[in-house]
Amino acid sequence: MNDYYDVELKNTRLELLKAYESFKFVKGDIADKDMVMGLLEEYKPDVVINLAAQAGVRYSIENPDVYIQSNIIGFYNILEACRSHAVRHLVYASSSSVYGANKKVPFEEIDCVDHPVSLYAATKKSNELMADTYSHLYKIPATGLRFFTVYGPMGRPDMAYYNFAQKYFAGEPIQIFNDGDFEHDLYRDFTYIDDIVEGIERIIHHPPEGTALHKVYNIGNNKPVKLMTFIDTLEKCLMKATAGVAQFIKLYEPMKPGDVPATYASTDLLQEAVGFKPETPIEEGLQRFSDWYVNYYKVKSQP
Numbered sequence: 001m002n003d004y005y006d007v008e009l010k011n012t013r014l015e016l017l018k019a020y021e022s023f024k025f026v027k028g029d030i031a032d033k034d035m036v037m038g039l040l041e042e043y044k045p046d047v048v049i050n051l052a053a054q055a056g057v058r059y060s061i062e063n064p065d066v067y068i069q070s071n072i073i074g075f076y077n078i079l080e081a082c083r084s085h086a087v088r089h090l091v092y093a094s095s096s097s098v099y100g101a102n103k104k105v106p107f108e109e110i111d112c113v114d115h116p117v118s119l120y121a122a123t124k125k126s127n128e129l130m131a132d133t134y135s136h137l138y139k140i141p142a143t144g145l146r147f148f149t150v151y152g153p154m155g156r157p158d159m160a161y162y163n164f165a166q167k168y169f170a171g172e173p174i175q176i177f178n179d180g181d182f183e184h185d186l187y188r189d190f191t192y193i194d195d196i197v198e199g200i201e202r203i204i205h206h207p208p209e210g211t212a213l214h215k216v217y218n219i220g221n222n223k224p225v226k227l228m229t230f231i232d233t234l235e236k237c238l239m240k241a242t243a244g245v246a247q248f249i250k251l252y253e254p255m256k257p258g259d260v261p262a263t264y265a266s267t268d269l270l271q272e273a274v275g276f277k278p279e280t281p282i283e284e285g286l287q288r289f290s291d292w293y294v295n296y297y298k299v300k301s302q303p
């Protein structure tokens with residue numbers, strides 16, 4: 001419940017979860033070892049899913065401390081707690097950012113991920129190494145899921161698609177970092193939130209067995225979309241959600257250093273393991289996001 005972005009949005013999600021009788025919320029910091037150990041001791045869970053982390057690549061450039069606290073110390077505490085209170089399966093969020101500036105696509109789990117280009121990515125790669133060691137030493141079945149750009153209703157306001165929607169309703173320009181080069185536009189995998197949820201649900205029931213008790217899977221859409229196609233689709237969906245006619249005001253900026261032409265996931269391993277891969281098309285996912293956004297913020301159309 002940190003205030004990296006609007007806590008109201010987090011409270012709204014929490015209220016929805018509280019509707020489930022079996023849901024229990026404990027407010028705490030995973031960097032607090034006693035708290036984490038105490039929770040596992042009290043509830044003795046079969047399965048632990050850790051999604052808590054300081055997210056965001058850009059924020060990590062200026063705020064490294066919090067990444068070490070939450071993503072390294074915090075994740076270490078989760079591992080320690082799973083060591084003390086044996087769990088059937090630990091599932092945790094890794095990230096496509098571990099692939100750094102790799103050029104070979106699609107990204108495969110066997111690719112070299114030794115050159116993360118941000119501290120955020122380095123913490124996620126470290127989580128994979130730490131989980132691997134704990135699985136090996138203490139026989140904790142663990143699975144890391146490398147999420148590829150997740151979007152959807154109630155998503156993260158710091159992410160581009162959400163920020164674009166905010167700008168749209170404020171009548172402000174959006175910045176697009178592609179040099180205005182549509183022919184050689186960037187390709188990205190955009191993964192709808194429900195597909196991530198389904199992937200997690202399925203993987204819970206497939207803890208690694210045998211000698212290799214730690215596994216890592218990509219979970220991405222496997223259908224790269226041109227950045228401009230994504231933006232045009234979002235524009236159409238926002239217009240449809242508001243029955244409006246206004247369009248994005250677009251500012252084309254130089255590509256950012258380190259931006260790679262294409263990033264998308266090979267999902268063969270995931271499909272082999274759980275018989276599923278994310279497939280929600282952006283037209284559907286972005287419409288659901290737009291409809292939710294309009295309803296949540298009670299916005300009608302562009303000013």
Ligand SMILES: NC(=O)c1ccc[n+]([C@@H]2O[C@H](COP(=O)([O-])OP(=O)(O)OC[C@H]3O[C@@H](n4cnc5c(N)ncnc54)[C@H](O)[C@@H]3O)[C@@H](O)[C@H]2O)c1
Pocket residue numbers: 001002003004010028029030031050051052053054055056069070074093094095096097146147148149150151156
């Ligand atoms: N959204 C994406 O595109 C994406 C891509 C790759 C990986 N991930 C990973 O997926 C996971 C979920 O990300 P998200 O996009 O939902 O981000 P999010 O920021 O909405 O969710 C992370 C949550 O963790 C909480 N948190 C942070 N530090 C904590 C701490 N020390 N103790 C307890 N809670 C803490 C935050 O308050 C936040 O609510 C993260 O591990 C993130 O790194 C997300």
